[in-house]
Amino acid sequence: MLKVYNTLTRKKEEFVPQEPGKVGMYVCGVTPYNYPHIGNARPFVTWDVIKRYLRNRGFEVKHIQNFTDMDDKIIKAANTEGVSWETITERYIEGYFKSIDALNVQRADLYPKVTEHIPDIINMVQRIIDNGFGYVIDGDVYFSVEKFPEYGKLSGRKLEDMQAGARVEVDSRKHNPMDFALWKSAKPGEPFWESPWGKGRPGWHIECSTMSLKYLGETFDFHGGGSDLIFPHHENEIAQSQCCCGDYKSFAQYWLHNGFITIDNEKMSKSLNNFITVPDILKQYPGEVVRFFILRTHYRSPLDFSEERIKEAQAGLLRLKNAFELGNEILEKAGNTEKDTQLEEIAEKAMADFYEAMDDDFNTALAIGFMFTLSKEINTYANNVINKGTDFDAVHFGKLMQVYKDMAAVIGIFESSLEMPEADDGEGISPEEIEALIAERAEAKKNKNWGRADEIRDSLKAQGIILEDSAAGTKWKKA
RNA sequence: GGUGACAUCGCCAAGUGGUAAGGCCAAGGUCUGCAAAACCUUUAUUCCCCAGUUCGAAUCUGGGUGUCACCUCCA
Numbered sequence: 203m204l205k206v207y208n209t210l211t212r213k214k215e216e217f218v219p220q221e222p223g224k225v226g227m228y229v230c231g232v233t234p235y236n237y238p239h240i241g242n243a244r245p246f247v248t249w250d251v252i253k254r255y256l257r258n259r260g261f262e263v264k265h266i267q268n269f270t271d272m273d274d275k276i277i278k279a280a281n282t283e284g285v286s287w288e289t290i291t292e293r294y295i296e297g298y299f300k301s302i303d304a305l306n307v308q309r310a311d312l313y314p315k316v317t318e319h320i321p322d323i324i325n326m327v328q329r330i331i332d333n334g335f336g337y338v339i340d341g342d343v344y345f346s347v348e349k350f351p352e353y354g355k356l357s358g359r360k361l362e363d364m365q366a367g368a369r370v371e372v373d374s375r376k377h378n379p380m381d382f383a384l385w386k387s388a389k390p391g392e393p394f395w396e397s398p399w400g401k402g403r404p405g406w407h408i409e410c411s412t413m414s415l416k417y418l419g420e421t422f423d424f425h426g427g428g429s430d431l432i433f434p435h436h437e438n439e440i441a442q443s444q445c446c447c448g449d450y451k452s453f454a455q456y457w458l459h460n461g462f463i464t465i466d467n468e469k470m471s472k473s474l475n476n477f478i479t480v481p482d483i484l485k486q487y488p489g490e491v492v493r494f495f496i497l498r499t500h501y502r503s504p505l506d507f508s509e510e511r512i513k514e515a516q517a518g519l520l521r522l523k524n525a526f527e528l529g530n531e532i533l534e535k536a537g538n539t540e541k542d543t544q545l546e547e548i549a550e551k552a553m554a555d556f557y558e559a560m561d562d563d564f565n566t567a568l569a570i571g572f573m574f575t576l577s578k579e580i581n582t583y584a585n586n587v588i589n590k591g592t593d594f595d596a597v598h599f600g601k602l603m604q605v606y607k608d609m610a611a612v613i614g615i616f617e618s619s620l621e622m623p624e625a626d627d628g629e630g631i632s633p634e635e636i637e638a639l640i641a642e643r644a645e646a647k648k649n650k651n652w653g654r655a656d657e658i659r660d661s662l663k664a665q666g667i668i669l670e671d672s673a674a675g676t677k678w679k680k681a
Numbered sequence: 682g683g684u685g686a687c688a689u690c691g692c693c694a695a696g697u698g699g700u701a702a703g704g705c706c707a708a709g710g711u712c713u714g715c716a717a718a719a720c721c722u723u724u725a726u727u728c729c730c731c732a733g734u735u736c737g738a739a740u741c742u743g744g745g746u747g748u749c750a751c752c753u754c755c756a
Contacts, residue, residue, distance in 0.1 A: 464749080525719090671713075
């Protein structure tokens, strides 16, 4: 039974889809005005695993993720550089895709953009006004929070408490300081669209309400993003959507929010300027390592970033991958057909443990722990076969490896090389040359010419090639 | 000021009432010509502090301390 922690109710709940066997999920995407930093990457890796797991369990998943490609920050960036806003958004949308591809994040089913949904947004704003929840002032349209009795239910705040703490200069035209813009009138020189209220553009929040409604319907299963979106973004989305559709039970049923990535225990954010971008970290570590680093911690916990911890993740991932390769190696051997019931038990137990962990609010940290346990079993078994030439149950070992592979597919690892991209630039030594040197070294070893053998090994190591001897011969890999 | 989260081995981290998973690092051992990889062993009678509930608490309650976050753009 899958349980998820729902921010709306503040507890773990059994997941019951709106439609049996199907899942609709809307994940808040990025505002493309900059390259994503690793804090931005966390929700995308997290939701990627959620999606992979749900699909693994047989759900048909529809995943929608927006681009908020019209916003103050985009206009500002365009003005600063003296280019059009389209230049900015195109550049960073491309940057976004490059980043998540490197992190092995599978693409969403659709990436709707605000600027391609202006008529839908205008229509929704009009419906909200018609229902009595919105009001127009000088070309701006505001949502009246006092009209919505459930305002604050997601973030657990009371309107009164928030008013007490409000400290930005309040637009005195607003009925309530917490009222937020559905539609903003255009200032001179700003991009705009024609609307019933004059030239303007959508406010922040409305795009997610509109596009989730359009592609997932009035009621769908999951909505998520980083914890900082709980208020005001998601709170406002709820208000807009429910007041548009006139049913306080509609909209997303399960709200999942990931914790922050911190640096020196402080939130990584663009405004604090203490962030590390995904493109930058990818210059030093393979995407899969960054991904693994994120998934080693439960998605709701804070995660502190440091060089040391990413190195730890790298060491751990390498361990898992070594077992994967070792296991695959003996699968190439014939084996026998004698049934090894112990192998079968190990495989079943591992799968059950893994599912149990993932069923508990997508506990990847625990699930990965079970992968380590299984990797030990694989190493022990495979080493025994290789070193002692023992006969083995190929069928059941194959099944065990399949379990390991299935786990890896949910976590999204072993799917790309752990080598750094630049190592593949055609520079350096070719595989043929390496093989030739290994052959020469084998000959030297045969003649007990240890000096030459070690010389070859050291020289390859200096070029980033690691040799591993075993009874079955010598393997090589890049460091 | 309001609201919420968190505090578990040197480091990271799982664990929400039944007697502390796992990873990294370290030490010793096995294997190896030597390495590497792998495997074995060792490493928290203890979970920030105090009090309480309970047969039993890291897990529940109350209080304290510390850290972080949201209330303003933020994943």
